[in-house]
Amino acid sequence: MTSEERGRIIPVNIEQEMKSSYIDYAMSVIIGRAIPDVRDGLKPVHRRTLFAMGEMGNTHDKPFKKSARVVGDVMGKYHPHGDASIYDTVVKMAQPFSYRHTLVEGQGNFGSIDGDSAAAMRYTEARLDPVAEELLEDINKETVNFVPNFDESLREPSVLPGKFPNLLVNGSTGIAVGMATNMAPHNLGEVSRAIAAVIDNPEITTDDLMTIMPGPDFPTGGVILGTSGIKNAYRDGRGKVRIRGVAEIEDEEKKPRIIISEIPFQVNKSRMIEQMAALVREKKIDGISDIRDESDKDGIRVVIELKRASQPLTVLNQLYKHTALETTFGIINLAIVDVQPKVLGLRSIINEYLRHRREVVRRRTEFDLRKAEERQHILKGLLLALDRIDEVIATIRASKTGEEASAALIAQFGLDAVQADAILKMQLRRLAALEHQKIADERDALHREIERLSTILADDKNILAVIREEITTLGEKYGNERRTKITPFEGEFDKEDLIEKREVVISLTGDNYIKSMPLETYRGQHRGGRGIIGMATKEDDVVQKVFTACTHDYLLCFTSAGRVYWLKVYDIPEASRTSRGKAIVNLLNLNEERVTAIISVSEFSDERFFLFVTREGMIVKIPQAEFSRPRANGINAITLRENDELVHVKSIDATSDLILTTRFGQSLRFNIETVPLRHRNALGVIGIKLRYGDLLQDIAVIEKDHLLTITERGYGKRTEFDEFMGHGRATMGVRNIQTDYSAGVVSSKAVSDDDEVLLMSRSGIVMRTAVSEISIQKRGTRGVRIMKLDNGDSLVGFTIIKSAPEAVETETGSESTSDNDSAPESDSGSDEYDTEPDTEPENMNEY
The missing domain is CATH 3.30.1360.40 (Gyrase A; domain 2)
Structure with a gap:
């Protein structure tokens, strides 16, 4: 390499060179191939195809031409990128399931909605659709700029005049480098009215435009679910629309x-x-x-x-x-604006269309005005010649050549070269009187046309009036009925529509294992039965809660930290009767906390409240509405004192009477109105005073027939609500039920005579029985045996269910035996026993 050659080498940073080269390539793809122009809504290949078909006279009123001829003309003159892309363009513009208004009228096999490809181009024929001719109208009136074609042998339009609002009506899809467009089609009648509305009121809002143009109108019809995605797309240029067949x-x-x-x-x-x-x-x-x-x-x-x-x-x-059958159409309104890709809202698209049409109409009007004035000028010369025809003829005959005759006419009659040339070309038949009148009439008509065109150019409002009239006429001429319906359905597909609505039994263990089981799993047994195995627990784990809920209900899971998490019942895995279930940490985003209280809610009412009670007798009342917005990470429900924990939550109204029951069997009745209303994260007030070692066990709302109280030993009774006189909040209440030194009350709930109860023991044994089989007794009594328990086992709770018309299970076999073989002596023939007065144990501290 010589020193001279080395001098011509320019060092370049390879990173900078790659960057600039890639940007050039990307912009070439974006501008020259994949993204439509906002003015006519066409990509270059579509524009060149339509222009070439128009140039070759392949219009809707002429016979079809072979598609191969169209493709060859486009490829040879304007688009040298291979015949496949051009023919694919012709085919798609002819498919009624791809375009809301087809731009090409096809004859032959142009594919199907099943994905079948079109026949070869030598077999099919095509011509312009009338709508496409509206895109090309006035192209020969200097309305748009022309640029050289690829070899500079011809000139092609940089954009079409575009009277037809193609971008909004037919939409567009394209993938470029680093960006993509996916514009939805719309109804032409609605688009034309929306454009007219913007002309009438340039400050019109997107919401007002949506009353005229409510949303996309797809060629295959279907149903659009909801309007939020449409609003986003119209406002910001991006949105997701759910379409359903x-x-x-x-x-x-x-x-x-x-x-x-x-x-x-x-x-x-x-x-x-x-x-x-x-x-x-x-x-x-x-x-x-x-x-x-x-x-x-x-x-x-x-x-x-x-x-x-x-x-x-x-x-x-x-x-x-x-x-x-249901899909999402992601709208991205990306188009080329002033040689730059931009994401546009609805108003911006319409404004850009109007800006282009104003330029087209102005240039067309200027062209027509110039031609009219030129013609008027010629007619003035012809009329002058006809008025002095003898002199004109004598002047022409006296001249030796045409050039001398033209110069003589200019000099003698005050004409210019154009007028003189027109007189010399005038035919002899123009000398007739009627021909003279035709020229005069044409002159007068041109005068009026010049005034009209001059008026249009005098004010931009007049140009907009012309555009408004044209777009309105276009909508009336080609518009048709909307095919796609829009329904008010919002959000994601409702999972509940796929799930049967039924009652299930939910159980939760101390180690927070949860499962659901069909309620039919447990058949009814008589009082005193042993029940059946309802859950297999691991060592040292015990069942803590059991309740029924509908599969469509919300479960509000309250934790030891005073937080609440949302869970749908159908999200709890359904398990067999003897399985342990699933760890609840796999269903909730718990943070080193455990679920201590669960309540099922079918809907959140503005007129009801959640009542929270803690183990140490604190009580809080919070409106349900404050818990109606689920969050994956949960929210704070109440504030707890140190070493306290939430034990129960009830859904109540503002006038209910309550009964709080402790583990030692004390019950306190008072009205909910004495509990002040608080917001979330409140500490609350004292609900019931507790003796040393006692704990709050349950809360009952007085809204049914009796209060059912059951102890850990499996004993229980129903008591009339009148037995509990109202006391002030923050007092100790009265004795409800006698308890053993080693086992206290497990739960106390309001029940109706036609209810059933589902009981579960710590070892997972479940028993279902009718409330009517449990006797009604006075306060302070011990009750009757409801469920027979094995040694070392104890009840953990019960839930209320509505009775079903089914046979009661026969009390035989290993899982259901009579209570006579191990019942206490006092339970021999009479349900009411141990009816001692309301006295306290000798040593309360031993509990």
Whole structure:
């Protein structure tokens, strides 16, 4: 290498060179290939295809031309990037399921909604659709700029005049480098009215525009769920729209079936049906016996035959959930604005369209005005010549050449070269009187046209009035009915629609293992039965809580730290009767805390409250509305004193009477109005005073027939509410039930005569029995044996359930035996025993 050659080498930082080269490449793809121009809504390949078809006279009123000829013309003149991309463009612009208003009218096989490809270009024919000609209208009136083509042998438009608002009506999809566009199609009639509204009121809001143009209108129809995604897209240029196919449930000869007549936009119907069939084979969707595609040229018809015992609505919801029958269309309104990619809201898109149309109409009007004035100038010369025709003829005859005749006319009659040339070209038939009048009429008409065009150019408002009239006429001429419906449904698909609504039994252990079981698992037994195994616990773990809830209810899980977490009942794994369940830490985001209280809620009412009671007798009343917004990490519910913990939560109204019951059997009745209303995270006030060693065990709301109190030993009784006289809050109350020194009250609840109770022991034994089998006794008595327990076992709680019309289980076998073999002597024939007066144990401290 010579020194001269080395001197021509320029050192370049490779990082900077790669960066600049990649940016150049990216912008080339963005501007020249993948992203549409906001003015005409077209990418370069679409624009060149339509322009070439217009140039070759391939319009809607002319015979079809072979697609291969169209592709060859576009590729040879304007778009040298291969025939495949051009033909794909022609095909897509001719597909009624891809474009809301097709731009190309096709003849032959142009593909299908099942994903079938079009026939080869040598077999198909195409021509411009009338709507596409609206895009090209006035292109020869100097309305847009032209640029050289790829070899500079021809000129092509940089943008089309675009009277038809193609970007809003047909949308666009494209993936560039580092960005993508996905614009939804809309209804032409609504778009034209929205544009007119912006012209009438430039300050119109997006919400007002949505009353005229409520949302996308997809060519395949369907249903849009909710408007929040539409609002986001119209306001900010980005939003997610959920589209659902249209399906009806038919019941033919007692065998139901689902008929799908519309599918979401851009969904492959054949692939969707295959997906449905696969889910049926995998048993992820149950209840379908057959799927048939009966679609034809008249429309889509997919028939889904159901089994007789299936629930049609549940199956349909599962199809929406798991298949492409419901999809999300992510709107990204990205377009090229002044040679830059920008994300635009609805108003910005309309404003850019109007800015382009103002320029087009202004340039068109200037062109027409210039041509009219030129023609008027010529007509003035012709009329002058006709008025002095003899002199004109004599002057022309006296001239030797045409150039001399033109110069003589200019000199003698005060004409210019253009007028003189027009006179020399005038035919002899123009000398007739009628021809003279035609020229005069044309002159007068041109005068009026010049005044009209001059008026349009005089004020921008007049240009906007022309645009408004044109867009309104366009909407009336080509607009049609909306195909896509919009429903007020909001948010994600409702999981509850896929789950049967039924009662289940929820159990929670001390180590926070939780599970749900169908209520039917436990059949009724007579009082004194042994029950059946309801839960297998690991060593040193015991069942702490058991209750019933609906699968659609919320579970508010309150922890030892005074926080609350939300959990849907159907999210709790259903387990067998003898299984241990699942650790609740796998369902909740607990932070070194354990769940100590759970309440099920079907809905949050503004008129009801949550009542919190702690182990040390503190009580707090907080409105339910403050717990209606679930958070994954939970929220603070109440503040606890040191060493205190939450034991129960009740949903109550503002006028209820309450009964607090302690482990030693003391009960206190007072009205909830004596408890001040607090906000979340409050400490609360004293509910009941406790003796040394005593703890608050349960709270009952007086809203049923009796108070049912059960001890850890399996004894219990019902008591009339009138037995408990109202006392002031923060007192000790009265004796409710006698308890043993080693076992106290486990729970005390309000019950009705037709209720049933479900009891569970620490070892996981569960028994279900009717409340009516438990006798009614006075305060201070011991009660009757309700459930027989093994040595070392004890009750941990019970829950109230509504009785069902089912047979009571026979008390035989290993899991259900009579209570006579181990009942105490006092329980021999009479339910009411140990009816001693209301006295205290000799040594309360031994509890």
